[in-house]
Every structure is written in C-alpha cells, then in structure tokens.
Amino acid sequence: MSVEITRDDVAHLAGLARIQLDDDELDRLGQELPKIIESVATVSQALEGAGEVEPMSHPTPLRNVFREDVVHECLTPEAALAGAPASEEQRFMVPKILGEE
Amino acid sequence: MGGTTDLAELTGAELADALAAGETTSVEATRACLDRIEALDGTLGSFLHVDAEGALAAAAEADERRSAASPASPLDGVPVAVKDLLCTVGQPTTAGSRILEGWVPPYDATVVTRLRRAGLPILGKTNLDEFAMGSSTEHSAYGPTRNPWDTERTPGGSGGGSAAAVAARLAPLAIGTDTGGSIRQPGALTGTVGVKPTYGGVSRYGIVAMASSLDQAGPVTRTVLDAALLHEVIGGHDPLDSTSIDAPVPPVVEAARRGDVAGLRIGVVKELGGEGFQSGVQARFEESVQLLTEAGATVVEVSCPSFAHALAAYYLVMPSEVSSNLARFDAMRYGLRVFPEGVDDPSAEQVMAATRDAGFGDEVKRRIILGTYALSSGYYDAYYGSAQKVRALVARDFGRAFEQADVLVSPTAPTTAFRMGEKLDDPLAMYLQDVATIPANLAGVPGLSLPAGLAEDGLPVGVQFLAPLQADDRLYNAAAALERLLLEKWGGPLLAPSATEEVSA
Numbered sequence: 001m002s003v004e005i006t007r008d009d010v011a012h013l014a015g016l017a018r019i020q021l022d023d024d025e026l027d028r029l030g031q032e033l034p035k036i037i038e039s040v041a042t043v044s045q046a047l048e049g050a051g052e053v054e055p056m057s058h059p060t061p062l063r064n065v066f067r068e069d070v071v072h073e074c075l076t077p078e079a080a081l082a083g084a085p086a087s088e089e090q091r092f093m094v095p096k097i098l099g100e101e
Numbered sequence: 102m103g104g105t106t107d108l109a110e111l112t113g114a115e116l117a118d119a120l121a122a123g124e125t126t127s128v129e130a131t132r133a134c135l136d137r138i139e140a141l142d143g144t145l146g147s148f149l150h151v152d153a154e155g156a157l158a159a160a161a162e163a164d165e166r167r168s169a170a171s172p173a174s175p176l177d178g179v180p181v182a183v184k185d186l187l188c189t190v191g192q193p194t195t196a197g198s199r200i201l202e203g204w205v206p207p208y209d210a211t212v213v214t215r216l217r218r219a220g221l222p223i224l225g226k227t228n229l230d231e232f233a234m235g236s237s238t239e240h241s242a243y244g245p246t247r248n249p250w251d252t253e254r255t256p257g258g259s260g261g262g263s264a265a266a267v268a269a270r271l272a273p274l275a276i277g278t279d280t281g282g283s284i285r286q287p288g289a290l291t292g293t294v295g296v297k298p299t300y301g302g303v304s305r306y307g308i309v310a311m312a313s314s315l316d317q318a319g320p321v322t323r324t325v326l327d328a329a330l331l332h333e334v335i336g337g338h339d340p341l342d343s344t345s346i347d348a349p350v351p352p353v354v355e356a357a358r359r360g361d362v363a364g365l366r367i368g369v370v371k372e373l374g375g376e377g378f379q380s381g382v383q384a385r386f387e388e389s390v391q392l393l394t395e396a397g398a399t400v401v402e403v404s405c406p407s408f409a410h411a412l413a414a415y416y417l418v419m420p421s422e423v424s425s426n427l428a429r430f431d432a433m434r435y436g437l438r439v440f441p442e443g444v445d446d447p448s449a450e451q452v453m454a455a456t457r458d459a460g461f462g463d464e465v466k467r468r469i470i471l472g473t474y475a476l477s478s479g480y481y482d483a484y485y486g487s488a489q490k491v492r493a494l495v496a497r498d499f500g501r502a503f504e505q506a507d508v509l510v511s512p513t514a515p516t517t518a519f520r521m522g523e524k525l526d527d528p529l530a531m532y533l534q535d536v537a538t539i540p541a542n543l544a545g546v547p548g549l550s551l552p553a554g555l556a557e558d559g560l561p562v563g564v565q566f567l568a569p570l571q572a573d574d575r576l577y578n579a580a581a582a583l584e585r586l587l588l589e590k591w592g593g594p595l596l597a598p599s600a601t602e603e604v605s606a
Contacts, residue, residue: 010470017424017473018431019466020441020454029470032528036471039529040417043487046410046494055489056496058314058344059300059545060570065343079207083435094433095440095449 003037006030108133113179113273113327120167120178127160127167127178131222134180138224138271146246147256147266149185151225152192156180159222166220176330177220182272184263185226186233187318188307189213192223196309197231197241197259200430200437200460210307211339212276212318219334224272227262231462232427233283233311235259236534239525240464247521248291249597250560254518257287257534263321264291268597274331275321280311281415282514282538284319285550289513289563292552292595294322294580296332297538299571300545301346303332304339312422313344315415315542323594325551325581329357332573348571356574360581363397367579368506370567372408373537379516381556386512389553389564392586393510393579403505405498408540410491415539416532417475417488424472427465432456467528496544503569508579511537513550513563541567549576551584552595561595 007030014021014029021029047053077090086093108130111119119125135153142148163178172178188194188206195201209217216223230240238246238261246261248254249269256265263275264287277284279297288295296319303318310316320331336350369390374383394400431453432438441447441455461469475484502509514534524531541548546567553564564583568575588594 005474013470013473013477014466015454016477017469018428018450018454018457019461019469020451020458021466022458025458025463025466029467032467033471033474036416036467036528037474037484040413040488041484043410043413043417043491044483046407046413046491047487050490050494053490053493055486056493057489059496059543060344060346062344065340067340075207082207083204085432085436085438092434095447095452097449 003034003041005034005037109137109270111273112324113176113322113330114324116179116273117176117330121172123167127163127222128157130178131156131160131180131224134224134272141269142271144247144252145249145265145269146244147227147262147269147271148182148225149195149197149228149243149262150193152223155191156222156224159217159220163220163222172220174219174334176334179221179274180224180272181216181221182224182227182263182266182275183213183216184229184260184275184277186229186278186309187213187276188309189223189226192226194226194309195243196233197229197243198460198462198465199242200456202437204436206307208307211304211341212335213307215335216276221274221334227260227266227275229262230259231465232309233259233278233280234423234464234468236282236286236531237519237524238262239521240462242462245521248518250292250518254520254560255290257290257514257518259283260287260321264288264293264295267293267321267323273323274327276318276335277321278308278316278318279542280315281419281542282535284321285538285548285563285565286514286534288321288550290518290561292561292597294325294328294549294551296320296328296549296576297541297547298332298336298573299346299547301344302350302547302571302573303336304342304345306339306341310426312419313426314422315419325577325584326354326357328549329353329577346571351571351574353574353577356577357581359578360585362393362579362582365398365508365579366506367393367398367400368403368502368509369400370408370502370509370511371402371404372406373511377515377533377536378512379556381558382512382514382516382562385553385556385562386564389583389587390510392590393583396582396586401505403502403509405502405540407491407494407498411495411540411543412532412536414488414491414495415543416471417484418492418543420468420472421475421485422472424469424476427469430457430460436460464528492543495540499540499544499546499569508575509567511565511567513537513565517556517558517560517562537565546570547573547576549580551580553587554595
C-alpha cells in the first residue's frame with residue numbers, strides 16, 4: 001500500500017495541529033511521513049480473516065467514577081497562575097482571540 | 102574508595118536493612134548518592150535537576166523517624182530518583198522539552214506524594230526523551246544520557262536517565278514511565294530491573310500524559326526485590342485517577358522473596374524472538390529459559406500471531422493520543438510563550454503555533470502530525486479504527502496464551518545498547534526497539550525486564566516476563582527465581598563498570 005502525502009498535506013496537518021513548521025521541516029516530514037504511514041498501514045491487512053472484532057480503546061473496562069460532592073482543598077489562585085506566561089487580576093492574560101484577519 | 106561510596110553501592114533493600122539496624126543514616130546514604138552524581142553525572146547526563154538540599158532535608162527527617170523507631174515505610178530514608186515526567190512541587194518538571202523549561206508544578210504527582218509519605222528522599226529529576234517519546238534518550242531537549250556500560254552508546258529510552266542513574270549507582274532506586282517499553286527497554290540496555298505494572302496499578306495523576314490508554318509508571322532498580330518494595334510504595338488505588346484500579350496491590354514483595362518456579366508454566370512467545378534479534382540477545386534468553394527449566398518450570402511455546410502487527414497498531418494509537426494530549430501546550434496557562442516573528446499584534450492562535458514550533462522537538466512534532474493524520478476524517482476508520490481492532494486481537498492473543506502458561510517470557514529488546522546517533526535519522530529503525538515491549542502496553546498487562554547476562558559485545562541483555570492483568574506478583578516470583586539462578590552462575594551481580602569515574606575526572 002503506497003501512501004500519497006504531499007508537502008501541502010503536511011502543511012495542512014501542521015495547521016490543524018497548530019504548529020508553525022518552517023520550510024525545512026515541511027520538506028523533511030513530507031519525506032518521512034509517507035514511509036511511516038506505509039509501515040503502519042499494515043494494520044488493515046492484519047484484520048483480514050479476523051471476522052468481527054470489537055475495537056479496543058482501553059486496556060481495562062471503563063466505568064463512571066463518582067465521588068461525594070464535597071468541598072476539598074484546591075490550588076490557590078497564586079499557585080494556579082504561578083506558571084502563566086502572563087497574568088493580570090488573578091486571570092491568565094492571553095493574546096487577542098477576536099478580530100483575527 | 103571512601104565509606105560513602107560503599108553506601109551508594111548498596112541495593113535499596115540492603116540500605117533499608119542498614120538503616121533499620123542503625124548502621125548508617127539516610128543523610129550519609131543520600132550524601133553518598135549526591136557525591137556520586139557530582140562525580141559522574143557530568144559524563145552520563147542522567148539528571149536534569151538535582152535537589153541536594155531537599156533530599157538531605159528529607160533524609161534528616163527519615164533519620165529522626167528511624168531513631169524514634171517509627172519508620173514511615175520499609176524504604177524510609179532510601180533515596181530515589183524520579184523521571185522528569187512526574188510533577189514535583191519545588192523542583193522543575195520539564196518532560197525533557199523546551200516548552201516546559203523551568204516550569205515548577207503547583208502540585209505533586211500521586212507517585213511523588215507516596216514517595217514523600219514513605220520517607221524516600223528525592224535526589225532529583227532524571228533525563229528522558231522529550232515527553233517520553235523515543236527509545237534512546239537522545240530526543241531530550243537538554244542533551245542525551247549516556248550508557249554507563251559504554252558512554253558512546255545510548256541507555257535506551259525514553260527512561261534512559263533513570264536507568265543509567267540506577268545502573269551507575271547514582272541512586273539505588275528510580276521511577277520510570279512505560280508507554281511502549283520506556284522502563285523495560287532501558288532496563289535491558291543498562292543491565293537494570295524495570296517493571297511496567299498492570300495498567301491502572303499505579304496512578305497516572307500528575308504525570309505528563311503521552312498516550313493515556315498506554316502510560317504506566319513503575320520501578321527502576323538493580324534487583325527484583327527492590328522493584329517489589331518500590332512497587333508497593335507507589336501502587337494502589339488513587340481517586341484522583343479515574344482509570345486507577347480499585348483493588349489492593351498484588352503481593353509483589355512476598356512473591357519477590359519467594360522466587361519459586363517449580364511447577365510454574367512458562368510460555369515462550371514464538372513471535373518475540375528469532376529473526377531480527379541479535380544472536381547474543383537470543384543466546385542469553387535461551388540460557389535463561391534453560392535455567393528456569395532446570396529449576397522445575399514447565400516451558401511451553403505459545404503463539405501470539407497478532408503481535409506481528411502490534412508495532413503498527415501502537416504507532417497509530419499512540420500518536421493519535423499524543424496529538425490530543427499535547428494540545429494542552431498552548432502557550433496560554435503555563436510553559437513557553439513565543440511570539441511569531443514579523444507579526445504585529447499576533448492572535449492567540451498565531452502565538453500558539455509559533456510556540457509549539459519553537460518548543461517541541463522533531464520527534465514530538467512527527468508524532469503529533471502523524472496522530473493528526475490518523476485521526477483525520479476519511480482516514481480514521483482505516484488507521485485509528487483498524488489499530489484499535491488489532492489492539493483487541495493482541496489482548497485476545499494474550500488471553501489465549503495465559504490459558505496455557507502462568508507467565509510469558511521473551512527477550513526485552515531486539516539488540517543490546519546501540520551507538521549514539523545510530524538510529525537518530527531513521528525513525529522506523531528506532532521504533533523497532535520496542536517490538537517486544539509494546540504488546541503489553543496495548544493489552545495493559547504487566548511486564549518486567551531483568552538482566553540476563555552480557556552479549557558477545559560485552560553489553561547487557563534483558564529478559565522480559567509478562568503476566569495477566571493484575572497478576573504482577575507472578576512477574577516478581579518468576580524474575581526473583583531467575584535472578585537467584587543467574588547470580589549463582591555469575592557469582593555476583595552484573596554491575597556497570599565504574600570506569601566512567603576516570604572519564605569525568
């Protein structure tokens with residue numbers, strides 16, 4: 001199974017992943033990704049003749065976990081904001097999120 | 102060789118005994134480790150941060166408890182190193198990434214809380230491939246860790262820092278994490294013991310997430326008993342991790358002290374060995390199986406045909422989870438913030454993209470992009486969907502194998518330690534390092550790697566035991582038996598040369 005992934009596809013994926021790759025990185029990933037994907041695409045062959053298989057998302061059965069709704073100790077605003085790149089008035093300060101071109 | 106150096110040579114259990122008998126103090130033992138780190142780690146690069154002050158303060162408290170005959174745990178006062186993927190109050194947690202450079206978490210991982218509560222002084226944070234993505238510790242943004250057996254070679258990864266520190270006796274005990282083999286493969290490559298407990302056996306709370314359905318923390322030590330003692334400290338239910346198993350820790354210490362394989366059914370996994378495995382690795386593995394047979398185990402061959410596709414399934418499931426988990430590094434609430442060049446008044450999204458480009462290394466970017474692709478509409482069923490089905494087949498193969506055998510056994514890694522740089526430009530060759538360890542992560546079953554001797558190249562080889570979900574004690578029983586047989590054969594433990602001391606001088 002040969003895989004077609006162009007440099008433009010990589011640029012699109014990087015956009016979705018919010019990583020601003022430079023030209024060299026796009027070139028390199030454009031070379032590497034098809035090879036990696038080709039090697040992992042064998043998973044579909046593995047299923048030939050396997051019949052109906054229930055997909056497994058998790059090693060142990062998941063169930064809802066509940067707890068009593070009681071107040072307990074949590075981070076102070078100072079601790080929560082201690083690692084923030086910028087903060088103001090006990091809030092995370094972020095670049096503009098509206099009015100993008 | 103001074104008295105303090107001798108203390109660093111002790112195993113965790115030996116040191117605990119010496120502390121209990123009042124023959125030494127935790128402060129002396131901790132200082133011995135810190136001295137050794139000072140002398141050797143310039144060469145090895147196994148620590149990203151050393152907390153001498155904090156460790157010595159914790160050691161002094163342990164000594165007070167010991168003199169009052171009220172130790173907090175059997176390991177009270179025994180120093181430990183912690184992989185820099187676990188959150189630690191008062192010490193930076195970088196995950197080996199620039200994006201978290203200098204970040205000091207506001208809370209402890211549950212594993213760290215339990216180490217502190219049990220009285221273990223935390224020496225510092227150990228090096229790793231960035232976000233635990235890699236098999237050589239060369240993908241750390243802060244420089245590689247070197248293998249104490251040969252400093253031109255890698256210690257494996259991602260937990261090369263913890264493994265190298267323990268192998269070189271910079272610490273008797275360490276914590277690692279294992280998503281596809283990151284505890285066990287470095288264990289094999291450095292001649293140390295490494296255990297990946299059953300998924301959910303050790304809390305993931307406060308551990309920087311890589312692939313949440315695969316990640317598991319566990320012990321890195323020089324002996325099976327030490328691993329069991331540490332496992333008991335860190336294991337058990339944690340309400341802060343919703344996937345944590347609400348059941349007692351299996352009786353791992355008792356099993357490690359028992360070490361009796363008479364009548365035990367041991368399954369050799371046909372698909373994990375032979376072709377693609379270095380001859381010296383295969384030879385040490387076969388000798389280990391022979392020793393177990395002589396000790397009364399019944400050895401059967403089991404077949405797990407879907408394991409042939411486990412690596413491919415893993416490299417779809419893992420990057421998919423990575424692409425989602427690492428979305429949290431958005432330059433908004435913590436960590437690095439980089440503004441794009443030549444943009445006036447950039448938007449949050451532009452800052453995010455510039456930060457993630459500057460803050461993530463090549464392998465991390467590769468996996469995020471791969472995962473983004475695998476989860477894209479139109480490809481989802483062919484890739485991620487199929488991988489999840491293969492995962493189910495791997496679990497089914499384990500189930501069938503465990504009907505025929507109590508534990509399974511295989512070589513841990515296909516080769517001994519490889520040279521620095523050798524696989525750095527060939528991601529697929531690097532990924533193959535985890536071919537024998539990945540099936541356990543996919544199915545969630547526990548695995549343990551134990552040194553099995555040296556290959557023809559003079560480098561350590563690991564043998565891996567695998568057990569059913571929540572039967573971690575079986576690993577310790579079988580491994581303790583093999584360890585005893587091997588020690589009798591060798592006449593002593595397999596220790597990395599201390600020659601690195603000269604190198605650093």
